[in-house]
Structure formats: C-alpha cells, structure tokens
Amino acid sequence: MGKMLALLALLTMAQAAPDPHLPTPTYDAVAPVLPKGLKDAVLIISKTNGWRHIEHIPHSNAVLADIAQSLGRASYVTENAAVFNDEQLKRFSIVVLNSTSGDFLTHDQRAAFARFVARGGGVVALNAAGDNSHTDAWYSDTIIGTKFIGHPGGSDQFQPARIAVDHPDHPAMAGVNLPWLPIDEWYSFDADPAARGMTVLARIDEASYRPGAELAMGSHPVIWINPSTKGRIFYSALGHSPDAYDDPNYRRILANAIKWVNR
Helix, strand or coil: HHHHHHHHHHHHHHHHHCCCCCCCCCCCCCCCCEEEEEEEEEECCCCCCCCCCCCCHHHHHHHHHHHHHHHCCCCECCCCCCCCCCCCCCCCEEEEECCCCCCCCCCHHHHHHHHHHHHCCCCEHHHHHHHHCCCCCHHHHHHHCCEEEEEECHHHHCCCCEEEEEECCHHCCCCCCCCCEEEECCCCECEEEEEEECCCEEEEEECCCCCCHHHHHCEEEEEEEEEECCCCCCEEECCCCHHHHHHHHHHHHHHHHHHHHCC
C-alpha cells in the first residue's frame, strides 16, 4: 500500500510539473548592471513571457554573440527586460529580439524601446519575436506588421522548404547561396506584411512543402524589413531549431542584418 501511495505521489508531481516551454510570465523591475565601457553595442535579449524556445535559445544567443564579435561589436546577452530604459539603451545601437515572446515589456519599457527606434536604433527580431503572443499595438505594427496564425503540426511540423529571395540586391540577403531548402517550422500570418508597409526580402515557395489549406498564404513571406521607421527593423521567421543557427546561409543573413540595421 505504501509503495502504491508513493507511486501515485510521484505521478501527481510529474503531472503537475511546469512546462519549461510555458514559464510563468514575469516583468523585470530592476535593471541589470552593464559592463563598464559598453558603448555602441548589440543587446541580445531572449526574455519570454509566452512560448519559450528552450531548444534553440541557449545556442542562438551564443551564435548571435559570436556574430557580433566577428563584426567587431561588443554584445550583451540578457533575459532582463528592465534593460529597456533610456539610460541603458543609449549604450546600444542594435537590439536583437531573440524569440522574445509574450508582452515581455512593461508600459514604461515599451515606451523606452519606442524612443530607441525613433532616434535611429536598429532592431533584429527573430522567430517567436513575431508570434501571436505579442498584443502591444506599437510592437505589432512597428516590429512585425502582421499577425502569426500558426504553423504545420504533427509529422509536418518540420519540413524542408525552398526559400525564394525577392530582393537579392538588399544588403541583408548578400551572399545567400541558392537553391536553399532549410528545414524549419514554417510560420504563417494573417496577411502579407507588404500590404502593411513592410518590404518582403524573402518568401517560402509553398509548392515546396505542405502548409495545409488553413495555413497556405499563396505569397508567403519569411523575411522582411520595416522601411518606415527612423531605426531600421529586420524580422525573420526562421530559426526554430538550434541547427538553423549553424546554417551558413542563415548565419550570413543574421550577420548581414546586424550590419544593415546599424546606420
């Protein structure tokens, strides 16, 4: 009887164990202490108040920091969104939103971020930074420009698909070798961001994978920029798995994007 009760207790604990993909939302109030001498740097933040991509975030943060170093730029990696304050953001020229999810900024932090963009700060937003857990209107309109509606599931969740480059002459797409058929979790959106003022740099060829009837877009964007802000903004829906950040094409795009958003 004692063994049965112990087993039941273990099963109950296992069932109640929190899903690491769904952390309890928190808001940061105390800003981090930044390294001395940090100036004109790259802020890499992976704060998650929505779905947390535990598979790729540790590796992609390291890759992004390595890319910054290869470009001769200091970087600072953090999960502390309280760094979004005017004084500390002035020490960065680029913010990389690495699968940040949910409304991870307070009202004051979001306002500081908006001022950062308004004065010319660059933004590179990646993967879940564009999912539907972001409800702030300024963020949705300025950083993403469309609404995530889902991705294939089941055996179709991860598929190879052909990337078509709309603007091969854009600096962010320089050096991309085609054909390119990466394996990823392919996001779909409620509308083409080009209809809302964005410039689409690359699309997914829907004939090369199985999006499903409800997720097919026809013209299916995957990488785009916002040309309407003083600060340059780049978004890529690629990058669900750690392997994506070791893909030479994607690593080249990320390096290009970090260079391009830095006016």
